[in-house]
Amino acid sequence: MTDKATIVVHSGDMDKLYSALIISTGALSMGMEASLYFTFWGLERLVKGKLEKGPLSKMHLLGLGKWMVRRRMKAANVASLERLLQDFKELGGKIIACEMTMEIMGIRREDLREDLIDEYGAVGAYIQEARESNITLFI
Amino acid sequence: MTAHPAFHEGSEPRRIDQPIPCPQPGAAEEVYGMADIQVDVRGETCPVPLVETRKALRKASPGDTVEIIGTHPASKKEIPMALKALGLKLVDIQEEGDVWTIRIGI
Numbered sequence: 001m002t003d004k005a006t007i008v009v010h011s012g013d014m015d016k017l018y019s020a021l022i023i024s025t026g027a028l029s030m031g032m033e034a035s036l037y038f039t040f041w042g043l044e045r046l047v048k049g050k051l052e053k054g055p056l057s058k059m060h061l062l063g064l065g066k067w068m069v070r071r072r073m074k075a076a077n078v079a080s081l082e083r084l085l086q087d088f089k090e091l092g093g094k095i096i097a098c099e100m101t102m103e104i105m106g107i108r109r110e111d112l113r114e115d116l117i118d119e120y121g122a123v124g125a126y127i128q129e130a131r132e133s134n135i136t137l138f139i
Numbered sequence: 140m141t142a143h144p145a146f147h148e149g150s151e152p153r154r155i156d157q158p159i160p161c162p163q164p165g166a167a168e169e170v171y172g173m174a175d176i177q178v179d180v181r182g183e184t185c186p187v188p189l190v191e192t193r194k195a196l197r198k199a200s201p202g203d204t205v206e207i208i209g210t211h212p213a214s215k216k217e218i219p220m221a222l223k224a225l226g227l228k229l230v231d232i233q234e235e236g237d238v239w240t241i242r243i244g245i
Contacts, residue, residue, distance in 0.1 A: 026186045029193035030221040079187050087190045091197070 004033040005135040008126065012041030013057035014066065014081070020139045021084040027135065028091035035129045036088070037121075039098035042139075044105065046097065046112050051081050085116065094118045096125050174206035174242065175199065181210045181238060188214035189221060196227065196243065204230065205243040215239045 005027035009020045020042075024034040038046055045051050059065035079087075089095075096119045097112060109120070119125060130136045178195045180188040188209045195205050207218060215232065218241050222229050230242035 022186050025190050029186065029189045030217075031225045077182055077184055079183075084186075084190075087194070091190070091193060 002033055002132045002134075003031065004035070004129075004133040005137075006035045006037065006126070006129040006133040007136070008138045009036050009038045009042035009045075010040050011057065011139055012044045012054045014052070014054040015057050015069070016139050017042070017045055017051075017054055017081055018078075018084075020137075021081060021088060023137065024093055025084055025088050025091065028088065028093055032135075033092070033094075034088070035094040035096060035133070037096045037098065037126045037129065039101050043098055043101045043107065043112075045081075046095075046116065047107060048111065048113055051085065051113075089116060094129075096121050096129070098122065175203040176205045178205070178207045179209075180214070181208060183209065184211050185213060187211075189217050192218050192221065192241075192243075196225070196245070199245045201245055203245045205245065207241045207243070209239060209241075210237050215241070 005024060007020050007024055009017065011017070020036060024036055027034045041054075045054055055063075056066045056069055095117050097117045099120050099122055101107070102109075102112075102120075176195050176199055178191050180191050183191070188207065188211050192205075192207050195207070199205050209215070215234075219229050219232070222243060228244035230244050232242075233240045
């Protein structure tokens with residue numbers, strides 16, 4: 001078994017995307033490998049210009065909740081999702097995009113940030129990653 | 140110590156060609172002057188100090204000393220954990236008020 005973390009990024013909520021990126025960059029920083037499998041609402045965040053556009057999973061309040069949380073995050077100097085994603089890639093993280101989601105949602109490769117995506121796959125791609133991981137999460 | 144061509148701007152880990160000013164007089168000065176790469180993550184929060192440490196360690200060469208200066212309390216515990224997992228040597232940890240300095244041997 002490889003020292004590896006594989007996370008299914010199913011949610012497109014801003015706060016959950018933070019969890020996925022913080023855990024995965026943390027794993028890479030501590031010497032593990034890491035893979036992120038983006039599917040459903042999660043994959044939507046890899047559409048060009050959509051990374052920071054996710055709602056808050058709770059208390060979104062038509063955007064007011066998100067605005068307040070973002071303000072608090074800014075005050076606490078929390079890194080942006082974009083920065084975390086760039087760090088994830090720089091430290092050797094792997095990103096897999098779910099092809100079925102692309103089909104269902106009518107997302108074409110050119111709609112996605114192709115420069116970040118290492119592989120386009122289906123459940124088999126996730127299982128191959130997960131079976132050699134000692135951490136796997138569904139977020 | 141001579142200037143290194145790989146000089147990075149901003150929050151990027153940077154090679155330094157000047158000894159780092161020593162916060163304490165005396166014997167520690169020599170130790171402080173030895174760092175080859177310095178990462179300043181003061182004011183940064185989770186996971187930035189840990190991530191920037193890893194980025195700096197990847198850029199370091201064998202024999203280098205990497206120095207991380209930060210204020211995030213949890214990172215002071217996590218960075219040594221990461222070093223243990225990576226099989227790297229923790230040279231020392233110093234604290235002055237809220238600021239900690241971790242020195243790593245490659």
